[in-house]
Amino acid sequence: MMTKEKIAEALEEIATLLELKDENPFKIRAYQNASRxxxxxxxSFSDLQNQETLEKIPGIGKAIAAKISELATTGGLKFLNELRAEFPSAILELFSIPGLGAKKIKALHEKLKISSIADLQAACESGRVAELPGFGETTQTKICNAIANRAKHAGSFQFGEIAAEAEQLRSDLAAHEDALQVSVAGSFRRRKEIVRDLDFIVASKSPDTITEFFCAHPFVEGLIARGPTKTSVRLKSGIQCDLRVVTNAEYPFALHYFTGSKEHNIVMRNRALNRGWTLNEYRLGPAPNLEGRGDSPESPVKDSKKAARGRSRAIASVKIPTIRDEPELY
Known part of the structure; x- marks a missing residue:
């Protein structure tokens, strides 16, 4: 079943494949922005099938709106299938190797016919990667180590194995002078027995400072990816750790979103919609007044001053509950 999350992933995949084709950077960025x-x-999901509605969303133009509508309506996209046909199916795995971006992967594919991690490992072991312009022995060694770490740490971690490490990192982040609020989210916060990665949510007015501190922490073994609000690293224990820095106003919504499972977030988003609100990882507020929606239990009603005041009071009264060691609801 096609979902909002899958549509966002499809747009991100298009951007990645366009990078491999060395397409116009503005075109690539357009798909990345549309994904976000x-x-x-x-x-509601039905709005994703309506091209006119989609064109009203910031960052989405007519051409991309048509593709999103096709994805939402048919569950597939001809343009994406055509892009996929130009590359081996396993080539996207290479993006999981730290230090490998689109340009390097393109060079590996074109010069050495590398299209999977297995191909890359064999090329590194034979020394062929080091011979490529822009790579060298140092890069080849880093790639070999990254592949070895990936194999070593593939899978999951028991909660007890990483609990002390997660709490210490949370405590260190909370002690930073620029950190306003800090929590561990995700499956760790839900106290799941098996944890695949760690998610930290930090409220701060200085995201760059927090990110620098996070990347330089003694627990960090290597950087996977870094952006303006999200950074991913590999800890020395082997687990991947993601940091998201948000504003103080966004913090409760980010914590809710990145703590809940996908199913839980879908249910909560639908509940908000049925009450005329929109809920995501950044805010809870009045749902957009989209033309042709009408007033029904499944769609937001037109906003009013009275309703807005009611929502403001409701939002102001929201308190984040203590997470107990209980079965997951969704």
């Missing part, structure tokens, strides 16, 4: 816009989109 869809992730934050708070209206």
């Amino acid at each position: 816009s869809i992730e934050a989109f708070g209206a």
